[in-house]
Amino acid sequence: MALALEMTGITKYFASTDVKANDKVDFAVEAGEVHALVGENGAGKTTLMSILYGLVKPDSGEIKVDGKPVVITRPDDAIRNGIGMVHQHFKLVPSFTVAQSILLGMEPNRAGFLTPNEENRAVAELAERHGLPVDPKARIRDLPVGMQQRVEILKVLERNARILVLDEPTAVLTPQEVAELMRVVRNLSKAGYTVVFITHKLLEVVRVADRVSVMRAGRNAGSKAVAETTVPELARMMVGREVLLKVNKAPRQAGEVVFAADDVSVTDVRGFPAVTRVSFNVRAGEILGIAGVSGNGQTELVEAITGMRALDGGRLVINTKDATTLSVRERRERGLAHIPEDRIHVGLNLDTNLDENLIVSRYRLGQFNRAGFLNRRSMRDFAADVIKRFSVAAAVPGGGISRLSGGNMQKIVIGRELAGEPSFIVANQPTRGLDVGSIEFVHRSLVEARDRGAGILLVSVELEEILALSDRVLVMYRGQIQGEVDPATATEEQIGLLMAGAHPEPASAAGPAA
């Protein structure tokens, strides 16, 4: 079959970070196929696609669309050449209707006036034509994430794209929505569209793609037909070594209750209720997983537990003592550790060096504090120790951390939080954006902490992660615990339904632990 897209010798060097994001990358996609582009974070997938879409200017290399060389310097050029992109973070205006969003900038008009009826009709027709039903009059803010994504896809189709680039499209979806997206992608391919599907989840590659290209360290590590490869082989190509995809852990040895939430309610930044009357507890030696689609109150719940946000109601107990109104410092002194979801803005301070980052929660201890002055030697020793124990590549004591990879940054956060053997660990999205090798490391660290006797609250939108690590699983939906499931027996579908707001079957319904 003819090539729809051919990129040859693409090179891009970022001087500001001293990274060769793309190094003579060749990338070819056949017309009408679904082509998965996989790779660790920082492997150069996003840079390659940003170059294709005109967001980043390459140092060298050329792009051919349908066999003809094209010059793409801005997104307009890409769109004119039939390339459309659906970004990971949707670029939609919440107060717009579906029709307004899709036709943005190309609205039909009558003597300069908008014609809403015509807009709605045109969008309904478009949706019909592609078998992607949407309500043209619905407001974006009222739509579930899967629907918003559909709007983005229609927006690209309306602009006559023949090649669709989907950047990590499943990251924000429930399993049901993922299945629906897979169906849509297959149909688009059947209708003659070419789809580039960027992902780091290898199981999705097998489910949806015809061919796959693996990026590693700025180079194309190989392209293969999906039928001729396996998940372990792809993982090895991505990381460059054998990877343990399964987490090995011993049966749970649950002990005392280390944390209890009792009837907890929290409001979000805008003052709306985010968590409503949630109760559960975490025991020593177990991992309690909280599953749920992102934005269902997990962030606020974690902030309330860790002391970064005040409660609206209810009680918190850490190690048998009431912690409802304690400060972050007091909670940490009682054995709390916190691995935050945003490691760059919350878990670390990129403006200062490694040593000062590592002492943020313990700079008052005698080890680092000599009569009000920082003990810089012991800070340095501590940094060297964390680097060694957690093998943080490329970090040096006293050095900056802003240029470390996401995986190494997370190792610093985990190294700091697990030092001092905390009894209760809150880990929120601990592997977000990390590559396979780093994920393996984070999972192992958490399981080790559990086996040592710590109680762990694991909050993640990655269902596989929750199922692989947790001893018990709660599903959160719209600020409430929708149900509890046993990860050993639960199916993805069962959890997916709870994540989407369905009520648990009476048989498996377990009341929130008191």
Next chain:
Amino acid sequence: MTHDRLKQFDAFLIPILAVISGLLVSVVLVLLTKTSPIEAYRILFVAGFGCNDLTHCALFTTLERATPLILTGLSAVVAFRSGMFSIGQEGQYLLGAVVAAWLGYAIQLPPVIHPIFIMTMSMLAGAAYGWVPGVLRVKLGVNELLVTIVLNAIAVLFAEYMVQFPLRSDPGATAHSPIIDLTAQLPTFLPGSKWGVGFILAVLAAYIVYVYLWRSTPGYEQRMAGQSKRFALFGGIPSDQAAIRAMLISGALAGLAGSIEILGVHRRIMQAFSVGLGFDGLSVAILGQTHPLGVVIVAILFAGVRLGAQLGLQLEAQIPRELGGTMIGLIILFVALRKFYEGNIERTRNWLGRFFNRGQSRPE
């Protein structure tokens, strides 16, 4: 060189490039007065930094005038580094000056004790005036920038009132307070300038501010809270206390500046005492990369350029002394364009790297 080293190097390079750019653009202005720029800059430099003999030394006058700039600059550094965008130095400086002018004649104390007591009281006054925006920020979330602007205006009028009425010594044409007692005056080093103990105190303050911010745990708290509020909250750093402490220290430093200006230079307060020395501290802090060492260097540079413009350009070359202020303005403008320099420094570095073909393999 490692990346961290390069960044430190740039911290020096950028202000130097800004100064050079400011001086180059000023050449155009000098040419408008039909004077040779080389001659103008020579006169400016000699009048600002030259030294004929120990009693006719422009440099000493420059150091005298740099003293309040160093202290108000440090005041801004402490606030900025702690995440408080306070521009209240002017008001705190004026309160410190009013307190010093009053206590200088109103109470009798033995020498040495007298100025120490006065400076302490001036620092307390400045600190109290800095505490107000700090508390409003922490307790009510009021923007400290707006509060300090308003408090500055109040302080200017308050100082003017104090000079015109309660502190006024005689009904002459220009209002001023009585000369302060000899016991209260800060000693100067040499005749011919008021360069004295105040300068030593300012440099000492710069050192103390450095040690406090970068070596002490309270300073660590302030810097972390200033660099990333969310990180500080996450780690359990009491940001609110840190912010208030920053405002107290910042106010005290500006108050000390006002005190030294009275005790060491003017010996009294007169009407129109406020000439914007507090605001100059902001420029000094920004051009000095909000670092105490940078503040000391830039304060001396500013004072010298001003003095050179006033005594050199105006008196010798008949160029209006406002040119000095314009130069300083241009330099600040170029500092504000630091992104421009960063981009170009990086580009030049890459170009040089390619030119010398030092394409050694770069570690990840």
